[in-house]
Amino acid sequence: MHFSLQMTADRSVVRESLKVLWTIFFHRLFGPIVPTSHEFLEISYPMAEGLPELDGMMDEKINELVQSLKPEPSSRLPAIVVSFLDKDPFKSKKKSGWFGQTKSHEDLKLWEQWTISVNCVFNGRDSSNTKPLAMMEPQDLKVSTQSFESTLTKIIDYVDSNKHHIPPITSLESCPFPYSIEVWPDGDQGPTDPHHSPNHPDDTWGNYIKKMLD
Secondary structure, three states: OEEEEEEEEEOOOHHHHHHHHHHHHHOOOOOOOEEEEEEEOOEEEEEEEOOHHHHHHHHHHHHHHHHHOOOOOOOOOOEEEEEEEEEOHHHOEEEEOHHHOEEEEOOEEEEEEEEEEEEEEOEOOEOOOOOOHHHOOHHHHHHHHHHHHHHHHHHHHHHHHOOOOOOOOOOOOOOOOOEEEEEEOOOOOOOOOHHHOOOOOOOOHHHHHHHHHO
């Protein structure tokens, strides 16, 4: 299942606005977590503590997207994509290991994907990405706030109304399903298997998981 969203944010707050990704993961971790919350422009959104790997990956990909932003108008908005995968029991197979030993290998299948396209507002009078909120144009601040709140609400509505496609949960880990976070500088390309990313064909989280299972 694929969910596509678009968010508008001023250049000075776009990095923090993309932390809305935490709302997706908060509802898709499924295992035991320590819930907490954070605020963006006085709007609270959920997070989870004690997940440094996920937090680090999120920061890395958000930085990658922010660095790809350009002030020139474009017909395609850059996007950040979150994919959740599951082991495909129908493609399980055994492979020979050392000394003729066999070990099982399970392919991964995509069961949910989120694409958030980012419309970044560049203020021609101040291109700094560290501009304080007090220096933001009132209209830009209003647009950034409303867009974040709308995106947050849509994510919560989507996860609450779409549960039938979630695979069986067979682990007590905080993250029972493999996931990937990718950046598409050239825009939303529709539902895409992260194993075959157009930007990183051989260096995706999905492929890393597959290599670990081999």
